[in-house]
Amino acid sequence: MKEEGKKKLWQEYQKEIADDRYFYVRSCVRQSFFPGAEQAFLKIMREELGKDVFEHACHTTCTGIAYHADVVPFDTTMTVVARQFSLMTESGYQNLVPSCITSFGVYTEILETWKHFPEVEAKVREFLFKATGRTFEIPKNLAHASDVIYKFRDSIASRAKYKLVNQQTGEPLRVVEHIGCHYAKMFPHKGIGGAEFPHVLIGMVESWGGEVIDYPERRHCCGFGFRQYLVQANRGYSVACSKKKFESMEPYMPDLIVTNCPGCPMFLDRWQYVIAEMENHTYGADKQGIPVLTFEEMAAMVLGYDPWEIGLQVHQIPVEPLMIKMGIPFDPGKKYLGKNSKDMGRPEIPDYLNYSGMKI
Amino acid sequence: MGKDVLIIGGGIAGMEASAYLSAMGYQVTLVEKANELGGHLLRWERLFPTQRHGKEVLSFLHCGIDGKIRVIKNAEPVAAVTRDDLHIVTLSTGEVITANAVLITTGYKTFDASRKEEYGYGIYNNVVTSADLEEMFSSGKEMLTSSGIVPRRVGFIHCVGSRDEKVGNIYCSKVCCVTAVKQAIELKERLPYAEAFCFYMDLRMYGMHFEELYKEAQEKHGVQFIRGRLSEAAENQDHSLLIKVEDTLTGRPLKMKMDLLVLMVGFEPSDGTQKMAELFHLETGSTRFLKMADEHTSTNVSSVQGVFLAGTCSAPRTITSTITDARAAAAKITSYLSQYSIEQREN
Numbered sequence: 093m094k095e096e097g098k099k100k101l102w103q104e105y106q107k108e109i110a111d112d113r114y115f116y117v118r119s120c121v122r123q124s125f126f127p128g129a130e131q132a133f134l135k136i137m138r139e140e141l142g143k144d145v146f147e148h149a150c151h152t153t154c155t156g157i158a159y160h161a162d163v164v165p166f167d168t169t170m171t172v173v174a175r176q177f178s179l180m181t182e183s184g185y186q187n188l189v190p191s192c193i194t195s196f197g198v199y200t201e202i203l204e205t206w207k208h209f210p211e212v213e214a215k216v217r218e219f220l221f222k223a224t225g226r227t228f229e230i231p232k233n234l235a236h237a238s239d240v241i242y243k244f245r246d247s248i249a250s251r252a253k254y255k256l257v258n259q260q261t262g263e264p265l266r267v268v269e270h271i272g273c274h275y276a277k278m279f280p281h282k283g284i285g286g287a288e289f290p291h292v293l294i295g296m297v298e299s300w301g302g303e304v305i306d307y308p309e310r311r312h313c314c315g316f317g318f319r320q321y322l323v324q325a326n327r328g329y330s331v332a333c334s335k336k337k338f339e340s341m342e343p344y345m346p347d348l349i350v351t352n353c354p355g356c357p358m359f360l361d362r363w364q365y366v367i368a369e370m371e372n373h374t375y376g377a378d379k380q381g382i383p384v385l386t387f388e389e390m391a392a393m394v395l396g397y398d399p400w401e402i403g404l405q406v407h408q409i410p411v412e413p414l415m416i417k418m419g420i421p422f423d424p425g426k427k428y429l430g431k432n433s434k435d436m437g438r439p440e441i442p443d444y445l446n447y448s449g450m451k452i
Numbered sequence: 453m454g455k456d457v458l459i460i461g462g463g464i465a466g467m468e469a470s471a472y473l474s475a476m477g478y479q480v481t482l483v484e485k486a487n488e489l490g491g492h493l494l495r496w497e498r499l500f501p502t503q504r505h506g507k508e509v510l511s512f513l514h515c516g517i518d519g520k521i522r523v524i525k526n527a528e529p530v531a532a533v534t535r536d537d538l539h540i541v542t543l544s545t546g547e548v549i550t551a552n553a554v555l556i557t558t559g560y561k562t563f564d565a566s567r568k569e570e571y572g573y574g575i576y577n578n579v580v581t582s583a584d585l586e587e588m589f590s591s592g593k594e595m596l597t598s599s600g601i602v603p604r605r606v607g608f609i610h611c612v613g614s615r616d617e618k619v620g621n622i623y624c625s626k627v628c629c630v631t632a633v634k635q636a637i638e639l640k641e642r643l644p645y646a647e648a649f650c651f652y653m654d655l656r657m658y659g660m661h662f663e664e665l666y667k668e669a670q671e672k673h674g675v676q677f678i679r680g681r682l683s684e685a686a687e688n689q690d691h692s693l694l695i696k697v698e699d700t701l702t703g704r705p706l707k708m709k710m711d712l713l714v715l716m717v718g719f720e721p722s723d724g725t726q727k728m729a730e731l732f733h734l735e736t737g738s739t740r741f742l743k744m745a746d747e748h749t750s751t752n753v754s755s756v757q758g759v760f761l762a763g764t765c766s767a768p769r770t771i772t773s774t775i776t777d778a779r780a781a782a783a784k785i786t787s788y789l790s791q792y793s794i795e796q797r798e799n
Contacts, residue, residue, distance in 0.1 A: 093687055097566070097575035288569035288684075308686040308694040311570075343689055 093306055098289050105276075105286035109243045110187035110233040113144045115180040119192035120153045122386075125358040128403025130191050132392040133237055140251055140395060141244055145189070148179045156194035156274075160318045167219070170212070173202050174220040177228035186232035189240055193353040196236040197274025200282050203234065234282075236275065238352035238387050242284055242292045245299040253396030256302030258347070259419035264303035265347040268382070269293035270314060270337075270360065272353025293350055293387060300394045309340035315363055316355030334363035338375040338382075345377070348414050349384045360384045365408040368445040379446035381409035393420060400426050408439075410447060455789050458483065458541055458551035460529060460728060463491020464513060464771060465763025465778040466557035471516020472782035473555075478789070480521045481549055485528040485724060489517065491559055495583065497590040499771060500627075500634040501661035509771060528724065532731045539758060553758050553785045554732070556742065557778070558724035560764040563613025563621070563717040570684040571609070571715060577691045578603075579713045581612075582631055589635075595642060599691050603646055603711035606639055607695060608632040609682045610652040614718030623739045625718030625768040629656045632716045633669045640673040648675045649708070651682055651697055659770065680706070685713060719768040732759050742766045752781040760785055 114137070118130055137143045155172050158164035180188055190196045206213035220226050241248070256265040271290045276283025285291025288311070294304045313320075315334035320326045337360070341349075351357045361384040368374045368381065376382040384407065385393070392402045399420065404411045405427045415422050430436040441447050457473050459466045462484030474480045488494060490513070496506040517523060524543065531542040532554075539554045565573035565581050573579045577598035580588070588595060597603050610632055614625040629652065636648040650669075655677065657663045669675040680697040688694055693710045721729075721741050729736050735743040735755035742765050745753035752760050762781035763774045787794045 093691075094575050094577065100574070101566070101569065286569065288572075289575065306687065308688055310686065311684060 098291075101289055102285045102291045105281060105284060105291070107235070107239070107282065107284060108233060109235045109239050111243075112187075113185055114146070114187050114189040114240065115183060115185035115231075116145050116147050116237070117151050117154070117176060117188065117190045117192075117195060118147070119190075119195065119354045120157065121358075122191060122354045125354060126386055126389065126403055126406060128392075128401065128406075129386040129388040132388040132397060132402045133191070133241070135397070136248065136388070136391055136395065137240070141247060146183055146185055148183055150179055151176060154190075154192070154195040154198050156192065156198045157318065157322075159198060160194065161322050167216070169198060170202050170205075170216045171219045171223070173199060174216050174228055175224065175226060177231065178220065178224075178226040180231065181227070181229045186229070188231040188234050189237055190234075191237050191354075193236060193272030194274045194355075196234070197278055199231075199234055200279050203230065204279060206230070236292075236352065238275075238292050238296075239284060241387055241391055242295050245296045248296075248391055248394065249299045252300060252394045254394055254418045254420050256297060256300045256390075256394065256418065258417045260417070264301055265414075265417065266305050266345060267297045267302045268305050268307065268310075268341050268344075268346045268349045269297060270310075270349060270351045270353075270356050272351065272356055273313060273317075275352065293352055296387060296390065297350065300390070305341065305344040305346055307341045307344050309337045312337050312340075314351070314353070314356035315359040316353075321355075321359070330359065331363050331366060334359055335367055338364065338367070341382075342375045346382050347417060348390075349382055350387055350390050351384065352387050357384045357386050361408050365442060365445060369442055372444045374445060376409075376413075378413075379444065380413050381445060383407065383409050383411045383414040385411070385414075393418065396420070398422075400429070405436075409445070455479065455552040456481065456550065457553045457555060457785060457789075458539065458549055459555045459557055460541075461491070461557035461559055461724060461763070461765070462486070462489040462523070462525070463557060463559050463763065464493055464509075464774045465559065465765075465781070466491075466555070467513040467517060468775050468778035469555055469557060469762050469782050469785075470521050471513070471518075472779050473785060474516075474518060474521045476782065476786055478785075481524065481551070482517070482521055483524045483527050483529065483543060483549075485526065487525050489514070489523065489525070493771070495587060495590070497586055498634065498638065500630045501659065501665045503634065503638075529728070529731055534756075534758070537758060552789055553760060555760045555762055555781055555785060556725070556728050556732070556734070556754070556765050557761075557763045558728050558765045559722050560719040560725070560768065561722040563619070563625075563720055565612055565715045565717050567619055568612055568616075568715070571612070571682065571713070572685050572687065572693075573715055576685065576687045576693060576713075578687075578693055578711060579685060579715065581715045581717045582608075582628065582635060583717060585635055585639075585714050589638060589642075595639075597691065597711050601711070602643060605647045605708075605710050606636075606643075606649070606712045606714065607682075607693075607708070607710040608636055608648065608650045608714045608716060610650065610716050611681070612715040612717050613720070615653060621718060621720065621739070623768065624656060626656070627768065627770055628716040628718055629654075630659065630662045630665065632714075633657075633662075633665050633675070635714065636675040637665070637669050637673050640669075640675060648673070649710075650675060650677045651680055652677060653679070653681055659772075678706070719764060721765065725765040728765070732756055734759065739767075741768075750784075752777070752784040758788070760788070
């Protein structure tokens with residue numbers, strides 16, 4: 093692999109990312125999948141970096157999942173998105189930051205559509221006005237939340253309490269990065285580094301001390317793929333997709349997987365558990381699987397946030413081995429304590445996946 | 453005759469047209485930006501369909517560059533104006549040349565394969581272009597992968613940068629299919645135990661003996677032809693390549709390991725051709741090659757009076773076709789300088 097070739101390519105895919113005053117739109121599903129991730133983003137942005145990040149209580153789904161599942165027509169999606177723009181406008185913000193990759197893809201697709209077909213934008217403005225009486229301005233800047241963290245990766249590195257380094261060996265952790273399909277595959281110039289060799293997560297990993305693995309099935313879908321999972325009969329395809337990736341990355345012995353999409357960490361985490369129980373096979377050392385993190389969780393770990401405050405206990409592949417490697421102290425006794433130390437209950441101990449040493 | 457012709461570009465077309473125009477008695481000046489005449493032919497070891505050496509054709513072309521032709525190397529036009537049917541061209545050396553007719557023979561460049569990012573050229577160690585492979589053949593060195601092993605499986609990917617709307621080139625480059633067949637045969641001759649696969653969209657074996665070469669590749673050398681376009685390549689841990697292709701004849705996706713991947717890069721107008729279009733205010737077609745006045749009857753005539761075209765500056769061509777086109781351009785320039793307009797002949 094020629095690193096200089098990648099660097100040359102990355103130079104062609106840079107994008108403008110606003111410096112401050114963000115209108116943040118959450119994901120529909122992320123708060124169920126990994127509930128601490130978005131909260132970690134807000135804390136990092138507001139408390140560490142001192143940025144103005146605003147959320148509107150009336151923000152709704154962008155309809156992205158339904159749109160890509162062919163349940164909602166594009167006209168409806170555009171009108172719903174126009175309403176989000178209206179909320180942003182009335183709040184006095186211009187820089188839109190979606191938490192979800194699919195939302196980012198939907199917003200990008202709509203803005204590109206309107207750029208090339210202004211009559212469609214005019215029609216959507218009319219739809220929105222007739223339905224709600226609202227008007228809106230086009231965002232001045234659109235960046236995914238991972239773009240924003242990428243922008244401030246060195247600032248985060250300067251505040252880091254821990255590095256993506258194995259404390260026992262001193263070696264960089266070996267990281268698999270997985271980019272959500274809707275980040276840049278539709279519009280390569282809207283993603284940092286483009287579609288084929290995206291740099292957005294690599295930039296974070298390298299800035300925080302890790303080493304990225306480029307493995308043969310890197311570009312392959314995580315297994316969410318909407319239709320593969322939303323249609324129950326197709327779920328075998330979903331597991332098969334993830335399995336193909338795990339088998340491809342296994343020889344590189346990764347220490348963790350990091351993603352920037354709502355679905356990817358969910359499925360890369362969940363299907364490792366499922367495959368372990370179905371086939372008695374794991375892809376990490378000591379039958380422990382490969383921990384899967386969102387980029388916000390990875391940033392929060394580097395910054396030394398309490399792992400149970402950022403929701404790492406809801407991962408099905410335990411994250412403790414990674415924390416031990418990084419030298420992050422944690423209290424196993426607090427793993428399943430929720431707000432006000434309320435006991436959240438315990439998951440069942442899997443048959444094959446090695447949970448020994450982890451507090452259940 | 454006492455008339456001057458300036459030929460810009462010292463590749464195949466420029467050399468052959470120079471020879472013909474000089475033989476017809478014109479004062480010919482041939483300008484070449486490199487320090488050697490021959491263009492792409494300098495880097496092409498063997499030629500389809502006969503497998504003769506490129507050097508032989510080059511030597512034939514050099515025979516036509518006699519002492520009457522003024523050859524200026526390491527120079528290129530930087531300005532051009534037309535005054536009273538005379539073309540006044542300033543070269544990068546500062547010299548000003550006045551000509552009654554100008555022939556553009558600035559040719560093509562090969563497609564920059566790194567633009568097909570999913571194929572990994574410039575990033576993966578064992579992805580090369582057809583031009584790179586030709587240089588590997590020419591070097592006479594043992595063929596090895598970047599890991600120092602003899603390749604056992606080699607894939608030839610047709611139509612890289614040709615017939616591809618995504619990169620903005622919808623045209624066929626005409627020479628890549630047969631070049632892949634030629635190179636696959638050469639590879640098998642050098643490495644008889646290697647497997648060679650050609651991945652194609654359509655095989656365009658239109659030239660005399662092309663089909664025979666294709667048949668020979670299959671029957672004598674065991675080259676395998678799979679109809680399908682490469683979707684992506686990735687690098688394995690051992691620096692071999694994992695490729696994904698759909699075999700469109702069996703309707704099945706294929707995932708194959710290759711030790712070496714050869715991208716059959718197509719033609720694009722050279723930087724010199726694009727620059728001449730600007731300097732001489734020449735129209736270009738939808739493919740960005742220089743526009744011919746008429747695709748059937750005036751292929752050597754540009755959109756500017758007294759400026760003519762030959763070779764691959766106007767369209768992808770084989771060497772044979774380029775030589776023929778250069779001679780046709782010489783004939784056309786002769787009719788122009790004789791003030792005989794063959795296009796306006798009466799039926």
